[in-house]
Amino acid sequence: MRFLASLDPSARKALSLRKDSFFRLVVVMMVLLGWISGIGAAGMAGLQNLYADWQLAQKSRVSIYLMPDSSAEEVAHLRDDLSTMKGVRDVIELDQHAVKVLMKPYTRDDVLLPLPRILDMAVTSELDRAALQKRVVDSFPMAEVDDVRDMLKAVATVVRFVQMLTVALALIVFMVMAVIVSLTVHAGLRGKKAALDVLQYVGATDAFLTVLVTRQVLAQAFIGTAGAVVLGCGSLAVASSVWPALQTFMGTNVWLATCAMPVVLMAVAVLTARVASIHVIRKEV
């Protein structure tokens, strides 16, 4: 609780690092790195939202491509058969105009090319895809069931890679912040060697001196964090107004990530200040 207790101005002033130019840099770096990490985390959360939406859309639809000469009666029979399967919510056969639109990128203007018949299914996660494949192939050996699982896996890998990259960048940002704070505390306290000596001679414990330093870093980091949060949220607000499409993916988690990362960075700064000050006090005094 000593960390939160109010300290006498004499003690605070004795070890004040406020006039140290390195120390002032902590606020600026905190704003900059907090903003970068906040935006990075927001991007990661937004990507996760985008991926989840897309994955949901992909997983909830299955297309079955049948040969153009498949009889309407057999197709209707298959459709009815599939409708009874567990995990199938709806099965419709796309009309020829819809198929034409769908196939246009592949057929171009070749109007003579026979178009396949397509069954479009709305499914749930309960669908047994192997059983579906078997039923379709039993009726139409040449049919193709559109299975997106491989593609989903590939996309998931890419998404995870991007997310890991973001986490790695965040770690680098944390390390940079830790190095800045550590150097600041080392330089600041070495410049205050006389004050440190006097405080020790009048009976200051290592813990007391550490609190004096850490509280100053906390105050600086808090200002920087507030700046980073405002800057980060402002950036998101501007981005979503310039590109309204982004709003779809800006869930609560995106805003939360923008605010949380600078706070984590502040925690890193305070922890580093504590460790660095203990190190300097024990080594120098």
Next chain:
Amino acid sequence: MIRFDNVSYTYQTADTPAVFNLNFELEEGSFHYLTGASGAGKTTIFRMLYMDILPTAGELHIFGRNVAGLERDDIARLRRRMGILFQDFRLLDHLTVRENVSLPLSLQRCLTPEEEKCVAEILDWVGLGQKMDQHPAMLSGGEKQRAAIARAVVNRPALLIADEPTGNVDQAMGRRIMHLFNELNRHGTTILIATHDQQIIKDFPAPALHIAEGQVSVRKVA
């Protein structure tokens, strides 16, 4: 209160000990001088007393505790019961006189109104009541010395150690400072003063611990 049992100290860079086989004791409430030529080992004894260095041999007991093996926090707590007066004052220039003097009381929390009053009273006592809001750079040598004395005694220490407290001031100021120490001693503070000033020793007689060639002998001054 303080006991040196065969205490020696050898600096890392030296071949021979700076002080060797010291044996003496300071009783509670006593007043002693520490005399000796420059380089005789007075500073080494002082540094051991405020635990800046620890004996390399023998046992040193301060306030009944053997300093060997004390944790850093224990040393800090023992120092709170001491007043240390350095020859170079060691006042912090970026603090006012009042803030410098408040430092020993500010190690736990904000000063209470009683403690603030106590700081003001002590500054009045040393004659700096009118200069408490000035910075040390604006004070004369004697005033700095008195500010340092005020800081050393503000927490009513059980032991006061002073290194050449009259070395930087004129004779009148030196006598005034010695009167302050006598008054503190009358209130029960144990005092050890390192000095070269024979006149001071003559005017304010007390036993002197004389250190020569790293060893201490006790001289009674009538």
